[in-house]
Amino acid sequence: MNALDNEKDPFEDIFRDKLFDFESEPNDKLWKSIEPQLPANPARILPYWQMTAVAVLLLLTGIGVYLMSSLTNNETEETQIEKTIENELNKTINSEVISEKNNKISNKENKSIIIEKKYLQNSDKLVPSTTESLVSNSNIQQENSAENKRTTLKNQQNRLKAEGVIPPVNLGDDVQPEFSDGAKQNGLVNQYSKKYTPNKSNKTNRFAVFSGKHENIDEESVNNTSVEATKFSDQRYILLNTLDGKAYHPFTNHFRTPKIKYRGPKPTVYFKESKPVEWYVSAMPLINYYTITANGNDANYVHKIAVNDEADRLGFYTQAGLVFTLSDKFKLRTGLTFTKTNHSFSYQVRTDSLVVQSPDNTGVDASFAELNKVYAQSAYYLGTKIDLQYTFLRGESLSHYVNVGVEGAYKINGSKQLNAFANIAYGITRQIGDHAYLFVEPTYSYSLNQQSDSNSLLLIKPNKIGFNIGINFKLK
Amino acid sequence: MLNEQELVKACQKNDRKAQTAFYNLYKSKLMGVCRRYTRTPEEAEDIYQEAFVKIFNNIHTLENPKAVGAWVRKAVIHTAINYYHANLKFQQNTEYENIVLSNDDYPNLLSTLTSEELLALINKLPDGYRMVFNLYVIDGYNHAEIGELLGVSENTSKSQLSRAKELLRKQLKQLGIVSYERT
Numbered sequence: 001m002n003a004l005d006n007e008k009d010p011f012e013d014i015f016r017d018k019l020f021d022f023e024s025e026p027n028d029k030l031w032k033s034i035e036p037q038l039p040a041n042p043a044r045i046l047p048y049w050q051m052t053a054v055a056v057l058l059l060l061t062g063i064g065v066y067l068m069s070s071l072t073n074n075e076t077e078e079t080q081i082e083k084t085i086e087n088e089l090n091k092t093i094n095s096e097v098i099s100e101k102n103n104k105i106s107n108k109e110n111k112s113i114i115i116e117k118k119y120l121q122n123s124d125k126l127v128p129s130t131t132e133s134l135v136s137n138s139n140i141q142q143e144n145s146a147e148n149k150r151t152t153l154k155n156q157q158n159r160l161k162a163e164g165v166i167p168p169v170n171l172g173d174d175v176q177p178e179f180s181d182g183a184k185q186n187g188l189v190n191q192y193s194k195k196y197t198p199n200k201s202n203k204t205n206r207f208a209v210f211s212g213k214h215e216n217i218d219e220e221s222v223n224n225t226s227v228e229a230t231k232f233s234d235q236r237y238i239l240l241n242t243l244d245g246k247a248y249h250p251f252t253n254h255f256r257t258p259k260i261k262y263r264g265p266k267p268t269v270y271f272k273e274s275k276p277v278e279w280y281v282s283a284m285p286l287i288n289y290y291t292i293t294a295n296g297n298d299a300n301y302v303h304k305i306a307v308n309d310e311a312d313r314l315g316f317y318t319q320a321g322l323v324f325t326l327s328d329k330f331k332l333r334t335g336l337t338f339t340k341t342n343h344s345f346s347y348q349v350r351t352d353s354l355v356v357q358s359p360d361n362t363g364v365d366a367s368f369a370e371l372n373k374v375y376a377q378s379a380y381y382l383g384t385k386i387d388l389q390y391t392f393l394r395g396e397s398l399s400h401y402v403n404v405g406v407e408g409a410y411k412i413n414g415s416k417q418l419n420a421f422a423n424i425a426y427g428i429t430r431q432i433g434d435h436a437y438l439f440v441e442p443t444y445s446y447s448l449n450q451q452s453d454s455n456s457l458l459l460i461k462p463n464k465i466g467f468n469i470g471i472n473f474k475l476k
Numbered sequence: 477m478l479n480e481q482e483l484v485k486a487c488q489k490n491d492r493k494a495q496t497a498f499y500n501l502y503k504s505k506l507m508g509v510c511r512r513y514t515r516t517p518e519e520a521e522d523i524y525q526e527a528f529v530k531i532f533n534n535i536h537t538l539e540n541p542k543a544v545g546a547w548v549r550k551a552v553i554h555t556a557i558n559y560y561h562a563n564l565k566f567q568q569n570t571e572y573e574n575i576v577l578s579n580d581d582y583p584n585l586l587s588t589l590t591s592e593e594l595l596a597l598i599n600k601l602p603d604g605y606r607m608v609f610n611l612y613v614i615d616g617y618n619h620a621e622i623g624e625l626l627g628v629s630e631n632t633s634k635s636q637l638s639r640a641k642e643l644l645r646k647q648l649k650q651l652g653i654v655s656y657e658r659t
Contacts, residue, residue, distance in 0.1 A: 011586070011641065012613045018591045019598070019614050023504035024511045030525055031499060037529045039490045 040396040051433050055281065055471055059318075062283030066316040066340050278323040280335070282470020284443070286315045288343045291447075291461040302457050305347040308374065315341040317466055319385065331389040339383065339409060341462065344376035349457060375458065383409030387423065401427045403441065406448075420448040425468065432471075441468035484541035487532065495532055506552050512610050513556035515599050519563075527555040553615060557625055560607055586653050597647055605640035612637050 294302035307313065321335015349371040387405030394400075403425040411417045427441035447461040483501070486494030506527065510520035531551050538547055598606055607626060611617040612633070617625070619633040626633070 011645070014586050015594060015598075015609075016614050018589075018594050019508075019512055021505070022508040022512065022591045022595065024507040024520075026503050026507040026524060027521070030521060031496075031503075034499070034525050034528045035496075038492075038495055038532045 051436050051471070054432070054438070058281075058283050058469060058471070062285075062316055062318050065285050065314070068314075276325055277475045278325075278437075278472045279321070279475060280323055280333070280439075280470055280472045281318075281320040282439070282441070282468050283316070283318040284441075284466040284468040284470075286317045286339075286341070286445075286464045286466030288313045288315055288341050289463045289465050290343050290345070291463055292345065292347075293459050294457065302347055302349055305458075306345055308344040308346050308376070312342050312344040312376075315339065315464065315466075317464070317468075319470075321385075323389075323472060329391045331391075333385075333387040333389055333403070333405070335385060337381070337383040337385055337407060337409065339381040340379075341381070341464065342376075342378045343462070344374065346372060346374045347458070348372055375460075377414075379411050379462075380413045381409035381411050381419070383407050385423065387425075389427075397430055399429045401429070403427055403443075407445070417451065419451075419462065421445045421464075422448055427468075429472070435474040437472040437474075439468075439470055439472065441470070442466075443468050480544060481541040484535065484538060484544050488536045488538070490532075498532075499528065502548055506548060509549060509552045510556065511595060512598060512614065513553070513560070513607065515603070515606070519559070523552065523556050523559050526559070527552040530555060549615075553611070554625075557607065560603060561627075586648060589653070597644055600647070601640055601643060605636050605643065608633050608636040609640040609644075 292305050294305075317337065317339050319335050319337040321333060324332045324334075326332055350369075385405055385407035387403050389401050389403045391399055391401040403423070405423045407421045407423055409419050409421065411419070423443055423445045425441045425443035427439050429437050429439040432438045443464075443466045445464040445466070447463050449461075451460045451462065452458060480501070483494055483498050487498050507520065507524055510524045510527070511517065514520040514523060531548055534551075538544060598609065601609060604626075608622055611622045611625065612619065619630045619637075622628075622633040623630040628636075
């Protein structure tokens with residue numbers, strides 16, 4: 001200082017004595033203008049071990065959810081097809097009484113006549129196959145030959161038609177048997193069987209087809225079809241940037257080393273925005289919210305789609321990556337994702353098989369047979385995502401933002417499949433440490449492409465809804 | 477009631493109540509410093525607000541809370557210097573020569589002047605003179621430090637101090653004060 005620079009000067013001393021501690025009362029309005037510019041009251045600063053504990057708890061919670069959902073879905077790890085073909089008379093086409101004279105066609109009282117037409121011809125996926133079969137629960141193996149039986153059936157049907165017993169109204173030409181062209185019929189059957197009964201040849205149809213050529217017609221399997229996967233996002237804005245001690249130093253440096261060279265007026269830079277890079281990790285339980293529709297013309301045959309078990313819809317989602325600060329309000333987030341999803345639902349397929357029963361041995365009811373099917377899937381996805389985050393409100397302790405982005409996810413089990421998702425989320429973030437920010441982020445993930453089951457009966461969009469919880473760590 | 481050091485620590489955690497208490501503790505002292513370094517009360521208020529925002533935003537860098545008094549004073553002084561560079565350096569200061577003080581009844585002893593009266597004299601100094609006079613005479617910086625702070629040579633600082641004192645003496649002489657002895 002100047003103690004050695006100058007001898008005592010009474011003139012200076014008087015000024016120093018009177019002005020060194022000079023005080024002046026400021027206007028109260030000044031505080032009102034200063035206060036909003038002060039760093040906000042932060043969230044409770046957690047020590048690093050506590051932050052670590054929070055992160056570990058989040059991960060354990062996620063793993064727990066994942067394991068629980070895996071347990072509940074063990075039974076549906078592979079696509080299950082419950083083929084319980086019951087003679088549900090959901091839609092009775094006709095009911096006719098067949099006179100006693102028709103009973104002599106069969107020797108047993110419990111014989112039933114089943115006229116099957118598996119699927120309509122107007123479905124390009126379901127090859128029409130019109131057959132007639134006589135089913136005998138006890139004597140089918142004792143018949144002399146399929147050809148003989150076919151001839152018998154033909155004769156029987158001709159008689160019924162001639163007598164007006166079998167109504168021609170709903171059956172039309174499609175139902176008319178074509179025994180005269182055996183080769184063609186066999187070709188159709190074979191084609192159908194090849195398409196719909198890949199691995200079920202050892203199963204026995206409850207309505208064992210008399211001819212032996214159609215044993216498997218009713219045994220349709222729905223292979224495990226890959227569905228969905230998703231991803232959510234989230235993100236966060238740095239609420240209290242002025243708390244970052246590494247962000248600015250000009251003020252401090254001035255005091256420690258007064259080596260300031262001013263080369264002209266400078267704008268104030270006290271609020272210069274840093275652009276930190278953060279890494280983030282998050283986990284969330286998710287609910288699969290599939291959009292399921294029948295595929296094209298099959299809409300006439302697929303119905304009663306219903307979720308089997310709400311608990312099955314629970315999945316798990318985790319992600320990690322980097323967040324880049326683009327500006328005061330925008331951030332870019334990118335990272336890797338892992339998704340575990342489940343879903344199971346049942347539906348009915350109306351076949352073109354006409355079932356005629358004779359419950360009282362005096363007549364028969366006829367109806368279309370219904371197949372009860374189950375679509376179940378447990379899928380694992382690895383993906384990558386990119387989100388744009390816009391912070392629209394920054395309060396004292398919480399910041400609010402919206403997040404939009406896209407994600408590509410690849411199914412890594414079962415049938416490999418790539419799914420694309422559009423993610424939208426609303427997030428709230430709060431500082432929990434010097435460099436750590438907690439965020440919660442309800443997210444909706446919309447599937448941009450569709451999946452289908454093995455029979456292409458259904459179109460499935462594996463949408464998801466989740467509640468994302470994660471932590472951001474500032475890197476610089 | 478928190479003592480000064482506890483107050484600093486609370487402010488370092490951005491506790492709003494502590495910030496308010498801290499402000500009330502230092503507001504008069506720091507406004508006094510601002511008034512010395514500026515020509516008008518409006519300029520003083522500008523520096524005052526800017527300095528307090530800087531103080532609260534950087535108080536977490538204060539490693540020794542015991543030194544907070546000197547630290548906040550330096551904060552204001554450096555803010556005033558920045559303000560001088562940004563706003564005052566290129567202004568013309570012609571009005572000082574035109575000051576007319578015709579009160580012959582002023583006491584002839586400098587020490588009898590009040591702080592406000594002395595402040596009025598300093599306020600009327602040209603900006604550069606006022607900066608050097610404050611830094612050297614009142615706040616205790618030497619000419620080398622002042623040269624660095626203001627971006628001038630050490631000799632310039634010395635000559636500006638000399639001229640500042642000369643202007644003050646001239647002004648005081650017009651007030652009838654010729655003796656600078658302490659009472």
